[in-house]
Amino acid sequence: MIPIDSLMESETSLARVDIEHWIAEGWVRPEGSPGAWLFGEIDIARLRLIHTLRHDYRLEEEALPVILRLLDQLYDSRRQLRRLCRAIAQTAPDIQAALREAIADENDA
Numbered sequence: 099m100i101p102i103d104s105l106m107e108s109e110t111s112l113a114r115v116d117i118e119h120w121i122a123e124g125w126v127r128p129e130g131s132p133g134a135w136l137f138g139e140i141d142i143a144r145l146r147l148i149h150t151l152r153h154d155y156r157l158e159e160e161a162l163p164v165i166l167r168l169l170d171q172l173y174d175s176r177r178q179l180r181r182l183c184r185a186i187a188q189t190a191p192d193i194q195a196a197l198r199e200a201i202a203d204e205n206d207a
Contacts, residue, residue: 099129099136109142112149120148125166 106114120126121135126144128135137145151157151165186197 099138100142101130102128102133102135102137105137105142105145109145111153112145116149116152117145120145123163125162 100108102114102117105117106112117126118132121128125148126141128137128141130136147169148162148166151162152159157165186194189197
């Protein structure tokens, strides 16, 4: 976790006013309190993403909540799928085979 001052030194493309706005909008949720926020890797990645969407892709601010919500849903689905794959890998081989067959049948439909 890094404080906002260190973040500003390392991420020179980000403006503090933008970061504070994005936090106020709830698009980034660092730990701590105003002026003493602490940013983890996920927060920094999200800040970079928002910056890219706004500045590189010139996405309107009104569209950001929709895009971020969709991306959050996609990332959550991917996490759930990884958990499901790990759970399946721990089942008996005959269950794994039945699941593979069911998935293959569904793909053929």
